[in-house]
Amino acid sequence: MANNNVAIRTQGLVKFYGDFQALYGVDLEVNRGEIFGFLGPNGAGKTTTIRCLLDLIHRNKGEVSVLGIDPREDPVSIKVRVGYMPGELHLDDSLNAEGLLHYFNALRGKSADWSYISELAQRLSLDLKRPIRNLSHGNKQKVGIVQTLMHKPELIIMDEPTQGLDPLMQQEVLKLVKEAQAWGATIFFSSHIMSEVEAVAERVGIIRAGRIVEVADPKKLGSRSLRRARIRFQKNVDRARIEEIKGVSVLSESNGREMLIQVEGEMDALIKALSAYPVSDFETDRPSLEEIFLAYYEN
Numbered sequence: 001m002a003n004n005n006v007a008i009r010t011q012g013l014v015k016f017y018g019d020f021q022a023l024y025g026v027d028l029e030v031n032r033g034e035i036f037g038f039l040g041p042n043g044a045g046k047t048t049t050i051r052c053l054l055d056l057i058h059r060n061k062g063e064v065s066v067l068g069i070d071p072r073e074d075p076v077s078i079k080v081r082v083g084y085m086p087g088e089l090h091l092d093d094s095l096n097a098e099g100l101l102h103y104f105n106a107l108r109g110k111s112a113d114w115s116y117i118s119e120l121a122q123r124l125s126l127d128l129k130r131p132i133r134n135l136s137h138g139n140k141q142k143v144g145i146v147q148t149l150m151h152k153p154e155l156i157i158m159d160e161p162t163q164g165l166d167p168l169m170q171q172e173v174l175k176l177v178k179e180a181q182a183w184g185a186t187i188f189f190s191s192h193i194m195s196e197v198e199a200v201a202e203r204v205g206i207i208r209a210g211r212i213v214e215v216a217d218p219k220k221l222g223s224r225s226l227r228r229a230r231i232r233f234q235k236n237v238d239r240a241r242i243e244e245i246k247g248v249s250v251l252s253e254s255n256g257r258e259m260l261i262q263v264e265g266e267m268d269a270l271i272k273a274l275s276a277y278p279v280s281d282f283e284t285d286r287p288s289l290e291e292i293f294l295a296y297y298e299n
């Protein structure tokens with residue numbers, strides 16, 4: 001399984017919680033130096049996959065390699081080399097943020113540069129002197145982001161890093177992710193927000209009900225699978241006729257004269273079929289990743 005260009009690889013990853021199967025043979029490959037978005041709705045298996053990557057929970061079947069290491073065999077060196085931000089943070093309430101970061105730094109052999117920690121805190125508007133117990137959820141989240149990035153790890157794994165942050169801070173986190181890539185890091189982050197994945201990720205893996213349904217460039221995913229079109233007819237057209245066309249569903253219609261449709265796959269069948277109708281206007285646009293994502297989960 002060793003391949004120096006691959007930061008994360010899972011093959012046939014299976015996880016059961018008791019009788020409940022959460023992962024059904026997840027195959028993933030994340031290249032070194034890339035930003036990989038891991039998308040899925042609630043309960044799809046993102047956190048479970050991430051926890052298996054770090055051996056925080058034991059997998060039942062399959063192979064996992066993180067930075068060339070099987071996390072089951074050497075979980076400690078993975079924890080030192082990886083920056084990990086869990087989805088649910090449990091921070092020691094008795095310390096302030098600075099004390100906690102000192103503690104994490106000591107665990108990792110004091111590899112962090114404190115001027116970078118101060119820069120991160122300042123950019124995230126985080127007061128390091130405040131006790132953890134007095135921090136809001138969003139501010140605790142920021143402490144998690146700082147501890148993930150502070151030692152400039154070669155691999156960064158983040159479980160929904162922007163959850164609970166305001167839009168400005170979300171943007172700042174995405175900027176930090178981009179900057180981490182510039183220093184050579186690989187970033188694997190889960191999300192259910194399409195726009196942020198579209199903004200930074202070079203590839204996206206979509207997980208649904210414990211199975212990977214697609215791995216693609218988010219931009220190509222947009223152009224390939226789904227389009228929206230608005231058609232204006234010169235006279236009334238029966239909606240049912242339009243719905244018979246391969247790949248077409250009618251999203252809305254007004255008086256049979258104007259229809260908003262969604263086209264899955266190639267446009268060819270639609271364009272040929274429309275030649276039989278008096279069309280006065282035809283507009284298409286690329287849907288957002290959000291819409292593509294919803295289309296996956298509707299099925």
Ligand code: ATP
Nearest residue numbers: 017020022040041042043044045046047048049087
């Ligand atoms: P979210 O976006 O809500 O965090 P997720 O994609 O991270 O979702 P997981 O937390 O990995 O999903 O959960 C996958 C499935 O496994 C869900 O159906 C969840 O209910 C179940 N599950 C997770 N943890 C446990 C557990 N400790 N015991 C039993 N079932 C669990």
